[in-house]
Amino acid sequence: MSNPDYTIYIKTADYKGASTDVSIYITFIDVNGKKSRNITLTDDIFGGKFEKGQTNKFPVSDISGLADLKFIEISRGIWGFGGNWFCECVWVVNEQVGGTPAPVYFPINRWLRQYVTLKIQKWDCSLPQNDASPQQRAKEIQEKQTHYVLDRKFPGVPAQVKDLPQQEMFTDHYQNDVLILSGASLGIVGNLAKVFSGDWKSVDDISNLYQTGCGFDVPQGRYRWDEDSYFAKQRTQGCNPVIMQLCTKIPSALDVTNDMLKPFLEGYTLDDAVSKNKIFLCDLSMLHSVPLAGVPLDKELVHPYALFYLNKEDELTPVAIQLFATTDKRYPHTVFLPTDGNVWKLAKMFYNNADAMVHQSSTHLGFTHLIIESIAVAVNRTLSMSHPLHRLIAPHFLYLMAINSLAITSLLAPDGWIDTTMTAGRDGVLDIIAHQFKVWRLNVEGTLPEEIKARKLDDPKILPDYPYRDDGLLVWNCIKNYVAGVVNGHYKNKNDIANDFELQNFAEILVAPYPEGCEIKGVPGNGKFETQEEIISAFTSFIFTSSAIHAAVNFGQYDEYGFPPNYPAFMNGKAPRDKSPITEADLLKQLPNKPMIQRATESLGDFEVNYTYDPVGVAALKQFNIELKEASAIIDERNKHRRIAYNHLNPKNIPNAISI
Structure with a gap:
């Protein structure tokens, strides 16, 4: 066919079971309602061979007299191999116009079932009250609600999807390139863990493990694990940078005194240092009631306080650790100080062990993985794929449910990894x-x-060096501007918001009690969106949590946890009760095991699956990538002047989604 009238491109999604060998049928409809003939698309005489992840090209003729295309009708044959077919996108090029014609995109992102014809509008992005096919849209949501069902798998935690939908499963490519490598790494770590539980002659003895063919680089924590200054840095740019707060009053259960801390406060009394905003507190007292079922009786989880002082060089330094913050007399209120030798090092290890429990439990698993899955289920139950906000948020849910399903069945299994x-x-x-x-x-x-x-850490004058805050706010503002571009482009006034029944159903399910809803507190509008600002705030939080927060709390784990004394996930024996001297050998006997992570999806703004083709979304995404590039350059420059570079919130290092 030398001179086709149109060229049709069809991309099959890279999902398990997405392929089909049946023929595909397409009809064009122009802006005046005129229809083309029904076009049969097949790659050979036996069928379509529409393979997952593949794009098929079809030149077609005998189609003329159409104005600009507005809709396509698309369906699949009923004979052939492969059941339902998942089409990612169709785009059409009008070869009858001169120059280089722009494609007209019809994003599908849906399963095509037998005997069902879908009518898809150009760009497929509209509010429900403006949709040209409302019955089709409503039926689609009803069907998705049978696949996306909320299920609280453990008491009191955010709800997840009950059964993993087919299109949420890992692709073969992802499994081969990422999960198998991760599994191999975890296998090596498991072998290392067996060794780590033994006795060590020295800290160098541990370091030598990384040079005996184990396949791992030496974690950065090896080089700074005993530095007090780095112990402070872990609070502002480590795996769990969301705990420290400005101390405006010493907790009543923290038994520090002016005399005790006088040597560490550069001439200030403790009271003066507090009044001048120079004291910072980490409070992990919430751990005092955590059950340790399944953990041997000679293990202990502390519930500590730690105090830090901002010195005249504007650097944080730890000045006190109290490992038990309860009034229970079984737990002494011994305050450990930087002058306490090896027992001070041990106190820092036990503090970091407690911090690691909060990090892995709530900061990481609970309030990135699980909370975002709960939101993703709500989105799929209420917002059509045609909804502009679904298209906005969909790239940030990639593989989320699959990785969480894997975590539930392996990491959280009884006697499992955790x-x-x-x-x-x-x-x-x-x-x-x-x-x-x-x-x-x-x-x-x-x-x-x-x-x-x-x-109380929003003022850089109070805490000048806080990379998580400073870099995070740069990325936050990029995301907020991106979301605002989409929201303000589709909602012109409050009536547009009020009449968007899909959005209002979504708002309601977010806050409704389980099992009807996600039971999330603090949702702007509390179950009813009324303003653009409320929508922008909510969706900025969703995307920032899915991408930036997860990057901040996930991708530093190897360097932090990888060297046991630096940030231990597991401690043998009881925490110290007093300041009785201990040797390095005593300290080494209490060392933990080691986890392993790696990065997966593409950088923020570079979406693995493109959901956005409408002019509003395309313009917002283009500006988003410009601002992300500018933010990345700013962070690169900041890192030139930081004692320890912080790269976890550099946009080029932030994945789009929680996929590992």
């Missing part, structure tokens, strides 16, 4: 998540500017 490598064990991890979910709010803990403000 039970055997973390002090809190499975029951303790779930208890921490459930406890924190009772008080977690989307508009505070889930909203970076407000979360930092709640800890």
Whole structure:
């Protein structure tokens, strides 16, 4: 065919079971309602051979007299191999016009079933009250509700999807390139863990392990694990940078005194240092009631306080650690100080072990993985694929449900990875998540500017060097501007919002009690969106959590956890009760195991699956990538002047979704 009238391109999604060998049928409809003939698309005489991840090209003729295309009708044959077919996108090039004609995109992102014809509008992006095929749209949502069912798999934690839908499963490509490598790494780590539980002659003895063919680089924590300055840095740019707060009053259960801390405060009394905003507190007292079922009786999870002082060089330094913050007389209120030798090092290890439990439980698993899955289920139950907000958020859910399903069946299994490598064990991890979910709010803990403000660390004059805050706010503003471009482009006034029944159903399910809803507190509008600002705030939080927060708390794990003394996930024996001197050998006997992670999906803004073709979304995404590039350059420049570079919130290092 030398001179086709149109060229049709069809991309099959890279999902399990997405392929089909049946013929595909397409009809064009122009802006005047005129239809073309029914076009049969097949790659050979036996059928279509529409393979997953593949794009098929079809030149077609005998189609003329059409104005600009507005719709296509698409269906699949009933004979052939492969059941239902998942089409990602169709685009059409009008070869009858001169020059280089722009394609007309018809994003599908749906399963095509037998005997069903879909009518898809150009760009397929509209509010429900403006949709040209409302019955088709309503039927699609009803069907998706049978596949996306909320299920609280453990008491008190965010709900997940009951059964993993087919299109949420890992692709073969992802499994081969990422999961198998991850499994191999975890297998090596498992072997290392067996060795780590033994006795060590020295810290160097541990370091030598990485040079005996184990396949791992030396973790960066090896080089700074005993530095007090780095112990402070872990609070502002480590795996769990969301705990420290400005100390405006010493907790009543923290037994520090002016005399005790005088040597560390550069001439200030403790009271003066507090009044001058120079004292910072990490409070992990919420751990005092965490059950340790399944953990041997000679293990212990502390519930500590730690105090830090901002010195005249504007650097944080730890000045006190109290490992037990309860009034229970079984737990002494010994305050450990930087002058306490090896027992001070051990106190820092036990503090970091407690911090690691909060990090892995609530900061990481609970309030990135699980909370975003709950939101993803709500989106799929209420917002059509044609909804502009579904198209906005969909790239940030890639593989989320699949990785969470894997975590539930392996990491959180009884006697599984968490039970055997973390002090809190499975029951303790779930208890921490459930406890924190009772008080977690989307508009505070889930909203970076407000979360930092709640800890009184929003003013850089109070804490000048806080990379998580400074880089995070850069990325937050990029995402917020991107979301605002989409929201303001589709909602011109409050009536547009009020009449968007899909959006209002989504708002309602977010806050409704389980099992009808996600039971999330602090959702702007509290179950009813009324303004553009409320929508922008909510969706900025969703995307930032899916991408930036997860990057911040996930991708530093190897360097932090990888060298046991630096940030231990597991501690042997009891925490110190007093300041009795201990040797390095005593300290080494209490060392933990080691986990392993790696990065997966593409960088923020570079979407693996393109859902956005409408002019509003395309313009917003283009500007988003410009701003991300500018933010990346700013962070690169900041890192030139930082004692320890912070790269986890550089946009080029932030994946789009929680996929590992």
